Amino acid sequence: MKINQNTVLQGQRVTLVPYTSAHVPRYHEWMQSEELQRLTASEPLSLEQEYEMQRSWRDDADILFSPECTFIVLDTARWAGQERADEDCMVGDVNLFLTDAEDPTLGEIEIMIAEPSYRGRGFGKEATLMMMSYGVRNLGITKFEAKIGQENETSICMFKKLHFKEVAVNSVFQEVTLRLDVGDQERQWLLEQTNHVEEKSYVEPKLPAGTLET
Template identity: 65%
Template sequence: MKVNENTLLEGHRVVLVPYNADHVPRYHEWMKSPELQQLTASEPLTLEQEYDMQRSWREDNDKCTFIILDKQRWADPSVEEEQCMVGDVNIFLTDPTDPTLAELEIMIAEPNYRGRGIGKEVTHMMMCYGVTKLGVKKFQAKIGLDNEVSIGMFKKLHFQEVSVCKVFREVTLEMTVDESVRTRLLDVTSFMKERDYAHTCGNRQELASQ
């Protein structure tokens, strides 16, 4: 999505940056994992196909994608950005007749970063971005039935289970963004800073310490 192609979102422990070509090789290595393929219901792609996918995520108006970076590592300018990658988070505008409906996906690809509350922080940040920048009024999360950790996280974030598809073995959870939800989102993400990605990359250490 063009709207976020130069947007950086800074949180407590993570930095969200646009998915660009430099991130593709590491992302491609992640997606060779049978575990991640199962959790994300994805098929393995060639490296060339992964580059094509990255371009579509950048260009298409119905996809908004950020790469999740470890903020502490990212603050060290001697560390390449690709080495700070933890996972990704996506918003898909799945219904052409209703641009306010968004499917939310998050993947913590690096096992050492799971179970540390990062998923919760990233989800709140992405939801806030979706509500304030994209006009999202309802979120959906479609999660494999075996992914109990993700299902539990979304339920703790007040998503409600609305259906279970036994054929695809996935559960759909939803949250409608009324005024109380919007207020709560803005409150729990009051720490988030939106920056210019290109400018920030040249001043990583200075900005991360602010």
């Protein structure tokens, strides 16, 4: 995940920043939600375990077991316009995994808009497009997959609107796999969709006074 540790991607609705220790407390709060645990197929972790997970995602060189790239999704208007701390503007996260050791051009993408008030407003769509564009331009990704729970019809519909096609259904895990092959036409479309995005340098926020990263 170190590839994007100094990168900010600022879009119209969302700004993507690297996942740092300063984001962990809010992220940990989100993941206590049974709904988010179900939608992301995640188990609840302690705060200490969440800090350890963040460190492993940042430092782990084994790309098959940690995201190749993780961004925290911020509300651009709150973050850029009012100079608020990242934690006050967090709405979700987006991840890109390299899951096939024999094909580094295949990326599995995950998007989570954790704050209910931000769902259905285009934040997930823009964050996903921005991550896909980053993957194509910086990681050499030419194929994307998304694995989504069958009950998550909203997310499935969003990916289909982004030109993904359903390629498999796993009845055991109740999961749908969608795929997008990025040829010349799709690449041009993707870059056009994200030509408004500004790439900037990121300064990692400091932990609040009295907070210990365990």
